[in-house]
Amino acid sequence: MTAALELRNLTKHFDVRTERGRGVVRAVNDVNLVIPDGQTVALVGESGCGKTTIAKLVLMLEQPTGGAVMFEGRTLTDMSRRELKNYRRHVQAVFQDPYASLNPRLKVAKIISEPILAHDRPERAALRKRVLELLDIVGLPATAADLYPHEFSGGQRQRIAIARALALQPKVIILDEPISALDVSIRAQILNLLMDIQKQFGLTYLLIAHDLALVEHLSTQVAVIYLGSVVESGPSAEIFAAPKHPYTQALLNAVPRPDPDFVPVAAESFDDTGSALAPPGGCKFHPRCPHVMPVCKTTDPALTPLADGRRAACHLLTAEHSH
Amino acid sequence: MTAPAPLLEVKDLKTHLHLRRGIVRAVDGISFEVHEGETLGLVGESGSGKTMTCLSILRLLPRHGGGRIDGSIKLDGAELTTLSEGEMAQDIRGQQVAMISQDPMTSLNPVFTVGDQVSGPFLYHKLVRTVREAWKKAAEGLRRVRIPSPEQRLKNYPHQFSGGMRQRVATAMAIACSPRLLIADEPTTALDVTIQVQMMALLKSIQRDSKVGIILITHDLSIVAGLCHRIAVMYAGRIVETGKVRDIYKNPAHPYTQALLEAIPHLGQKRERLAAIPGQPPSLLDPPAGCRFAPRCPKRMSICDEYPPATNIGDGHVVHCWLKAKQ
Numbered sequence: 001m002t003a004a005l006e007l008r009n010l011t012k013h014f015d016v017r018t019e020r021g022r023g024v025v026r027a028v029n030d031v032n033l034v035i036p037d038g039q040t041v042a043l044v045g046e047s048g049c050g051k052t053t054i055a056k057l058v059l060m061l062e063q064p065t066g067g068a069v070m071f072e073g074r075t076l077t078d079m080s081r082r083e084l085k086n087y088r089r090h091v092q093a094v095f096q097d098p099y100a101s102l103n104p105r106l107k108v109a110k111i112i113s114e115p116i117l118a119h120d121r122p123e124r125a126a127l128r129k130r131v132l133e134l135l136d137i138v139g140l141p142a143t144a145a146d147l148y149p150h151e152f153s154g155g156q157r158q159r160i161a162i163a164r165a166l167a168l169q170p171k172v173i174i175l176d177e178p179i180s181a182l183d184v185s186i187r188a189q190i191l192n193l194l195m196d197i198q199k200q201f202g203l204t205y206l207l208i209a210h211d212l213a214l215v216e217h218l219s220t221q222v223a224v225i226y227l228g229s230v231v232e233s234g235p236s237a238e239i240f241a242a243p244k245h246p247y248t249q250a251l252l253n254a255v256p257r258p259d260p261d262f263v264p265v266a267a268e269s270f271d272d273t274g275s276a277l278a279p280p281g282g283c284k285f286h287p288r289c290p291h292v293m294p295v296c297k298t299t300d301p302a303l304t305p306l307a308d309g310r311r312a313a314c315h316l317l318t319a320e321h322s323h
Numbered sequence: 324m325t326a327p328a329p330l331l332e333v334k335d336l337k338t339h340l341h342l343r344r345g346i347v348r349a350v351d352g353i354s355f356e357v358h359e360g361e362t363l364g365l366v367g368e369s370g371s372g373k374t375m376t377c378l379s380i381l382r383l384l385p386r387h388g389g390g391r392i393d394g395s396i397k398l399d400g401a402e403l404t405t406l407s408e409g410e411m412a413q414d415i416r417g418q419q420v421a422m423i424s425q426d427p428m429t430s431l432n433p434v435f436t437v438g439d440q441v442s443g444p445f446l447y448h449k450l451v452r453t454v455r456e457a458w459k460k461a462a463e464g465l466r467r468v469r470i471p472s473p474e475q476r477l478k479n480y481p482h483q484f485s486g487g488m489r490q491r492v493a494t495a496m497a498i499a500c501s502p503r504l505l506i507a508d509e510p511t512t513a514l515d516v517t518i519q520v521q522m523m524a525l526l527k528s529i530q531r532d533s534k535v536g537i538i539l540i541t542h543d544l545s546i547v548a549g550l551c552h553r554i555a556v557m558y559a560g561r562i563v564e565t566g567k568v569r570d571i572y573k574n575p576a577h578p579y580t581q582a583l584l585e586a587i588p589h590l591g592q593k594r595e596r597l598a599a600i601p602g603q604p605p606s607l608l609d610p611p612a613g614c615r616f617a618p619r620c621p622k623r624m625s626i627c628d629e630y631p632p633a634t635n636i637g638d639g640h641v642v643h644c645w646l647k648a649k650q
Contacts, residue, residue, distance in 0.1 A: 046515040047486075153603050183368045184542050185619075188586035188599035195596070210515065213545075217588035217597070240591070254516040255590050256523075256545040260568045263549055264520045 004172050004204040005035040005058065005091075009067035012053055018277065025276050027053040029228040030067065032303070035172070035221075040198070040205040042219035042236065044212065044251070048276065050228040051208050055174050058206065059093055060084075089119050092165040096177035098157030102149040108135075108160055109145040115167045134163040137200075138193060155186035159193065166197065172204045180211060191218065212255045216240045224248045227276050227284045230303060234310020244312045247285045283315065291316055329356035330536040331380070331504055332397040338372070338379045341389035347607045349375040351560035352394070357504065360534040362526075364547030364568070366583075367557030368604055373540045376557075377506045381420055382411050398504065417444050421497035425509040427489035431481040437492050438477030441465065444499035464495040468525060487518035491525065498529060505529075508540045523550050544583060548572060553639070556580050559605050559615035566640035576642040579616045614645070622646060 012028040027050045035041045043051040056062040058069055060076065068075040071087050079087060092115075095101040102111055109131050116122060116130065132142045138159040149157055158178065165173050178194065179187045195218070198205060209215050215222060216236060223233040224247065232245040243249045253265040280287050286296040295315050303313040338350035350372040357363045367373045375384075380403070384390035396403040398419060406415065424430040432440060441464050442457035444450075451457045458477060465473035468491040481489055490510060497505060507526065511519040527550060530537060541547055547554060548568060555565040556577065564577040575581045585598040602619040605611055611618055617627040624645060631645045 046517065155603060183370075183604065184583060185368055185586060185600040186603060188597035189601075191588070191597055192599050212516070213588040213590040216590055216593055237593075240593075250517060252590070254520040256516075256519070256543070256549060257591065258545045258548050258572055258584060258587075258589055260548050260572055264523070 002037050003034045003070075004037045005206065006070040007031050007033040007035075007054070007058075007067070008070060010054065010057060010064055010069065011066035012050075012057060012062060013065045016277070023277050026228050026279060027276055028057065028064075031223075031225075031228075031230055033223055033230065033233065035204060035206055037171075037204055038198075038202050039220040040207055040218055041221040041223065042207040042209060042215040043223050043225055044209070044215055045225035046251075047210070049225045050276070051225055052176065053228075054225075055093075055176055055206065055208050059091065059174060060088075085119070089168045090171040091174070092168065092170040092172070093174040093176065094158070094161050094165050094178050097181045098149075098154055098161050099181070101161055102157055104149055107146055107148055108140075111149070111160060112145075112164050112167055115164060119168060130167070134166055137166065137197065138163045153186075154182050155189060158182060158190050162190075162193065162197070166201070169201070170203070172206065175205055175207045175209075177209055178207075179214065180209070194218070212240075212252065224251070227279050229284065229313070230311070231285065231314070232310065232312040233303075234306075234308070234312075238308055238310060244306065244310070244317055245314050246289050246291050246316070250288070250290075283313075327358065328400060330359045330361075330399060331357040331538075332395070332400075333376075333380070334395040334397075336376065336379060336392070336394040336396060338375050338384065339391050339393075340384075341391060345608045348560050348610060349390075349607055350379060351607075351610070353557070353560075353562045355555050355562060355565060357536040357538060359503075359536055360530060361553065362530065362537040362539055362551045364551035364554040365538055365540045365557060366542065366544055366547060366554055368542055370559075370604060370607065371557040372560040372607075373557050374508055377422065377508060377538060377540060380504075380506065381416055381422060382408070383416075413448070417497075417502070418448050418500045419502055420504045420506065421500070421502040422506040422508065423490070423493050423497045423510045426513050427486065427493045428481075428513070430493050431489060433481055435480075436477065437465075437479055437481060437484070438462075440481075441477070441492065441496050441499065444496060448500050450500065460499070461495075464499055465492070467498070467529070468492070468495045470495070486514055487521065490514060490518075490522055494522075494525065494529070498533070498535070501533060502535060504536045504538070506538045506540070509542070510539070511546065512541075512543075519546075526550065544572075544587070545589065556583070559610055560607055561615055561643065563616065563644070564640075564642045566642075567638060570638065570640045574640075576636055576640065576647055577616075577644050578620045578622050578646070582619075582621075614643070 010028055010031040014025040014027055016023050016025055045051050057064050112131050112134055113127050131145055135144055140159055179190050207219055219236045222236040222239050223230050226247050232248045243252050256264050282298050283296040283301055286292045301313045301315045303311045304318050305311050334354045335352050336350055337352050340347040340349055365373045378384055379392050380396055438458050438461055441461035445457040445460045451460060461477055462473040470476055470491055511522050539547060551568050554568055554571045555562045558579050564580050582600045586600050600619055613628040613630050617623050626645050631643045631648055633641050633643055634647045635641050636647055
């Protein structure tokens with residue numbers, strides 16, 4: 001299993017000014033993650049945990065403070081312009097809001113052909129043929145090519161955005177909340193489409209989502225992020241069946257289910273998520289953790305491999321391990 | 324046993340928006356009840372009319388929308404639709420019926436302190452005489468929604484609160500005058516799951532203490548499962564199915580409700596493929612004459628061109644579908 005993308009010690013800090021002077025927001029801290037070829041890796045966490053910053057680093061919309069994103073064994077920062085162009089061809093994105101991500105002044109055919117024209121110089125007829133082919137893949141009629149985005153519903157727009165992401169036959173697609181802006185009855189259509197094209201073209205997905213049910217459905221691997229650091233990662237089937245880190249457990253217990261007998265567990269603490277500007281010392285989750293021990297307040301647990309192939313950062317698990 | 328009179332009784336409510344393009348039938352003849360101490364989940368997609376229903380109850384339709392309300396809305400037996408705007412403002416809104424909106428970022432005014440805003444309802448409804456008393460009440464209000472150190476927090480501005488805390492502030496404002504009915508419009512959609520659970524627990528405890536009736540608007544069937552007593556499923560301006568929460572989940576009768584439950588991934592029930600609902604919701608400018616869901620329904624019959632009557636299939640479980648209609 002080769003890695004399509006690899007994040008090595010990826011770190012991003014933002015300098016900010018606050019009432020009390022200058023500060024540093026530690027948005028992403030030393031994140032190590034392998035995104036294997038043909039799989040779907042989901043980044044999970046509360047808002048402000050840094051999952052979108054990671055996606056931006058991968059898309060080169062931000063430059064890392066430390067560490068690197070690796071593609072096909074090469075670090076992005078070492079790549080030549082030519083290699084970077086190749087990277088951009090192979091790493092595409094589908095964003096949350098199809099009302100914002102499509103240019104309202106361009107016809108659909110133009111929207112889909114823009115990435116192609118940025119990389120290749122196809123003949124007009126060949127380009128048109130490719131556009132119609134892409135529309136067909138995402139389940140839109142050929143007549144859609146000559147319409148504007150406002151003539152489509154949310155679900156159809158997301159199909160256009162997916163067609164645009166597919167235009168250059170990429171290897172990796174970053175899916176940033178791909179269905180959360182869509183109507184409930186439309187979501188399954190788009191989810192099924194995403195799963196179909198993944199199979200058809202052997203795509204690798206990096207999924208960012210807050211909806212854990214969606215993550216369980218779509219992903220093969222999960223990385224749970226808390227205040228910029230991975231606290232647990234591994235195969236999603238195992239993590240969803242038996243979460244090991246107390247934060248993962250808290251997240252999963254909080255998800256409502258369509259079952260009147262299921263009572264979601266409310267966290268005891270009324271503190272909201274800690275701040276990435278002034279993260280607590282030791283384990284960053286300790287102020288909210290129900291199993292907090294003295295060691296948690298002083299030492300940040302390292303991400304340790306567990307027996308079943310997953311990794312978790314928690315003193316409870318390492319203590320268990322050493323016995 | 325005679326059932327007690329409902330707190331809110333909506334009968335054949337129609338809210339039509341008269342626009343230049345035509346008439347948008349946002350709410351098209353719906354009836355439901357909410358009892359004291361009961362939570363009704365109003366579930367539907369965007370554009371199904373759930374928010375318009377609640378804005379109609381409060382008579383807060385968009386000013387330039389050309390909205391017209393028909394039918395009857397009774398609160399404690401008193402008709403609301405015939406009240407004047409002044410009576411609605413002074414006696415009903417905030418006083419008897421209050422609302423929590425989806426996004427606490429936009430429902431709170433960023434240029435006033437939280438104290439100014441939470442004390443507002445007490446002064447407006449003349450429950451206290453001085454600003455000082457109103458602030459005291461406001462501090463009590465924040466304590467009721469479990470915001471720590473309320474006296475200090477009153478002096479803060481909304482941006483100094485986190486999303487979950489802001490929604491608590493909005494809740495404190497809504498319950499300021501101890502309303503009989505609380506309308507919560509997607510109160511947790513903008514919040515993280517962990518905070519979402521806390522918010523739901525808060526609503527539950529408020530209801531336990533005050534016997535307030537709650538209408539919970541949402542698009543997510545999972546959220547309402549743990550909190551609601553009864554559920555009404557809306558589609559394209561109509562209620563297609565109502566019933567006790569258990570009946571709706573264990574035994575959904577309308578093809579739309581069934582499809583909704585099938586079409587969303589649920590935690591702990593991984594399926595290979597979701598059963599997608601084909602097509603998209605109809606335009607409310609020109610909805611289908613018969614059953615609104617018929618064009619997308621897998622069990623469509625020729626009779627579906629006529630609107631199906633309400634059929635009671637037991638224990639207050641009412642469905643509008645020809646499949647269940649008594650022959």
